[in-house]
Amino acid sequence: MTVPFETTLHVRHHCLCLAAQRTARALARRFDEALRPLGLTSGQFSLLMSLNRPSPPTISSVAGLLAMDRTTLTANLKPLERRGLVDAAVDPSDRRSRRLSLTPAGQALLQSAVPIWTREHAAVDALLPHDELESLRAGLRALS
Numbered sequence: 001m002t003v004p005f006e007t008t009l010h011v012r013h014h015c016l017c018l019a020a021q022r023t024a025r026a027l028a029r030r031f032d033e034a035l036r037p038l039g040l041t042s043g044q045f046s047l048l049m050s051l052n053r054p055s056p057p058t059i060s061s062v063a064g065l066l067a068m069d070r071t072t073l074t075a076n077l078k079p080l081e082r083r084g085l086v087d088a089a090v091d092p093s094d095r096r097s098r099r100l101s102l103t104p105a106g107q108a109l110l111q112s113a114v115p116i117w118t119r120e121h122a123a124v125d126a127l128l129p130h131d132e133l134e135s136l137r138a139g140l141r142a143l144s
Contacts, residue, residue, distance in 0.1 A: 016143070027124065034120040038113055039083075045117060047076055048102060048110045051086065056099035058091065067144060085109060 012018065031042035040048075050062050057065075063073045077100070080086040085106035091097040102110065125133055 020143075030124070031117070031120055034116050035113060038109060038116070040109070040113060043076065044080060045110075045113055047073075047080065048085065048106055048113070051100050051102050051106070052110060056089070056101040058097050058099055059088075060097070062100060080106070 028042045088098045091099045
């Protein structure tokens, strides 16, 4: 027995997961291209931005913010650490945990990336009706 083609069309037009995946890939490609001159991907930009805090966060808190498991986050941190952009240090209050911080080079790169992100984000925002942007953001936050 096969799934009817009408079901395929229904899923294509109604599946929020598919729509979110397609949109995430399209946005990632767009921001990857914009950030390419700095040698950053959109995911690396998000990771660096998540470390831009008054005090160094734990790996667990960053993983939670980025909706990643700790293993994936650790793998994504390695190239940034090799480039000297991120430092991972043992947490003095819990030696089993590590705290992450931007190095001066990481802070400088992030500072260079923010205007690119701002410009690209404004271009993306311009693609949607202004009155729908906040509703879209609220809906995405509710689903995440």
